[in-house]
Amino acid sequence: MKIHLALYGTLREVDPRGWLELEVAEAATVADLRAALVAYLESHTSNARASVVERSAFASRDSVLRETSPLPAGVELAVLPPVSGG
Amino acid sequence: MDNLRTLVVDASQTRLEVADAIAWVSDPRFGGIATFIGCVRGANLGRVVTGISYDIFRPLALHIFADIGAQARREVGDPLKLYIAHACGRLAVGDIAVLVAAGTPHRDEAFRACRLAIEAVKHASPIWKQEHYIDGDSAWSEGCSLCDAQSAEAGVAVAAGSHQHPHGHRH
Secondary structure (H helix, E strand, O other), X not given: OEEEEEEOHHHHHHOOOOEEEEEOOOOOEHHHHHHHHHHHHHHHOOHHHHHHHHOOXXXXXXXXXXXXXXXXXXXXXXXXXXXXXX | OOOEEEEEEEOXXXXXXXXXXXXXXXXXXXXXXXXXXXXXOOEEOOEEEEEEEEEXXXXXXXXXXXXXXXXXXHHHOOXXXXXXXXXXXXXXXXXXXXXXXXXXXXXXXXXXXXXXXXXXXXXXXXEEEEEEEOOOOEEEOOOEOOOOOOOXXXXXXXXXXXXXXXXXXXX
16 A cells, blocks of 8 residues: 655655655555665665654554554654654 | 643744733632743843744644643642643743643642643743853753653653753753
């Protein structure tokens, strides 16, 4: 299935649209999406950006998702690099 | 929650106003109001800063601000009024980036609620800052991984207690 993944912080610079579309298996988990994003970044950008993903969380509009959670279908997701508000 | 006001404002259209926060938490029941005002600093790590651009995942940030309000209420009890606001977009040095106000009957609960809220906003909310320097360079700040928290509620708990920064920054 296709995942619409919004980009924030330093990862926003990966694509000027501010989002990516990644293909994952139907029963994919957050861990699978992380792996797909790392693979995309390693082939399209720098390894430094891929390493940021190792410390990033994944979220829907209303919650941070656990690593083992199945990806919710039809929901826009976001990748959240380490945060630095305030 | 009636006693919680949360905002993410577009800095190009709206300024955060301390008076608004204080007015919102004021109440005849309350003798204590604590505020935290976070402003853009003109220097960081030896570099002259001219401004900061904030990026925020707004819907999730507002959910987490609500979780922070619930956590503050569990910590200090009722009655409590809490105001949490953060600016999004480009700010100049001296501009207010984040504003927290807590109103309670006495000062101890107000200080504790205010401290809990600002720490959780900084450590557990989906907000990122990009510093702009006088030489024209810009850089995204290092931050706290939300993977360590895994959930907003856990993140609030981490922020309220001891919290280590293995990446060596201070904020």
